[in-house]
Amino acid sequence: MTTRQVVDQSLPKPNILRAEDNPVNHLLAQKLLQKLGQLVTAANNGREALQLWEQNQSRQFDIILMDLQMPEMDGLQASARLREQELATGAHIPIIAVTAHAIKGDRERCLAAGMDGYLTKPINPGELAATILAAFPAVLKLPADAVDALSEAPSDAELLARFDGDGEILKELAGIFLQECPRMLDEIREALRTRDPKLLKRAAHTRKGSVGNFAMSGQRETAQRLESLAKSGELFGAEDIFHALEQQVAPFNQILARHAAEPAHQPR
Numbered sequence: 001m002t003t004r005q006v007v008d009q010s011l012p013k014p015n016i017l018r019a020e021d022n023p024v025n026h027l028l029a030q031k032l033l034q035k036l037g038q039l040v041t042a043a044n045n046g047r048e049a050l051q052l053w054e055q056n057q058s059r060q061f062d063i064i065l066m067d068l069q070m071p072e073m074d075g076l077q078a079s080a081r082l083r084e085q086e087l088a089t090g091a092h093i094p095i096i097a098v099t100a101h102a103i104k105g106d107r108e109r110c111l112a113a114g115m116d117g118y119l120t121k122p123i124n125p126g127e128l129a130a131t132i133l134a135a136f137p138a139v140l141k142l143p144a145d146a147v148d149a150l151s152e153a154p155s156d157a158e159l160l161a162r163f164d165g166d167g168e169i170l171k172e173l174a175g176i177f178l179q180e181c182p183r184m185l186d187e188i189r190e191a192l193r194t195r196d197p198k199l200l201k202r203a204a205h206t207r208k209g210s211v212g213n214f215a216m217s218g219q220r221e222t223a224q225r226l227e228s229l230a231k232s233g234e235l236f237g238a239e240d241i242f243h244a245l246e247q248q249v250a251p252f253n254q255i256l257a258r259h260a261a262e263p264a265h266q267p268r
């Protein structure tokens with residue numbers, strides 16, 4: 001997927017702060033990001049990023065893309081310090097980690113440092129766009145502990161909590177969801193094909209409710225965006241949002257398939 005395909009030009013664009021020490025990576029990311037953001041500000045290391053963020057409190061950045069390995073101050077340190085400062089105001093700017101290699105445990109370290117999402121280099125334009133769309137403005141004001149929307153991967157505990165800790169109900173509903181999933185997506189496709197805002201509104205609403213049950217906050221946000229657009233009666237950009245939604249489906253369905261296949265619990 002190209003950046004163009006997932007970016008709805010009618011949506012408001014975020015101010016992006018980008019920290020990266022490699023000039024070549026910087027230039028490439030800059031080109032991609034300029035299509036996505038109304039303003040892209042560059043920092044060469046974590047210390048600079050932190051300073052720029054501090055200076056910009058009045059014209060707040062909307063999102064930070066943070067390289068992990070940088071001289072002076074690395075991405076983890078910079079993020080942790082920024083989160084400390086945010087405690088005073090209760091604000092929460094989405095920080096997306098960008099890393100050269102997905103080392104096992106990297107993602108966990110990023111989340112522990114207060115980062116919200118995770119991208120690997122070389123940056124895939126579609127992934128970048130989807131990540132930024134998911135983060136903006138969806139997670140803008142969420143508290144740190146509520147944010148796992150970007151990775152679209154709730155833990156088993158989070159999933160279970162949605163069903164009152166009852167594995168049987170989760171298993172049953174995961175199975176039903178997977179059965180219904182293709183039909184739900186087909187309905188949206190049909191609405192887009194026939195340019196039918198009413199049908200799109202209903203189909204997106206159904207999708208939103210269904211994924212919401214399973215703590216899929218990223219998908220829920222995307223479906224919500226589609227529903228809002230359909231409500232306006234103007235379908236411009238709807239395909240792009242649907243493409244973003246389609247990208248979010250597979251990883252999630254894999255998780256649900258695992259739960260649906262759990263062996264039956266012993267009767268108590």
Ligand code: MN
Nearest residue numbers: 021067069070
């Ligand atoms: Mn680096």
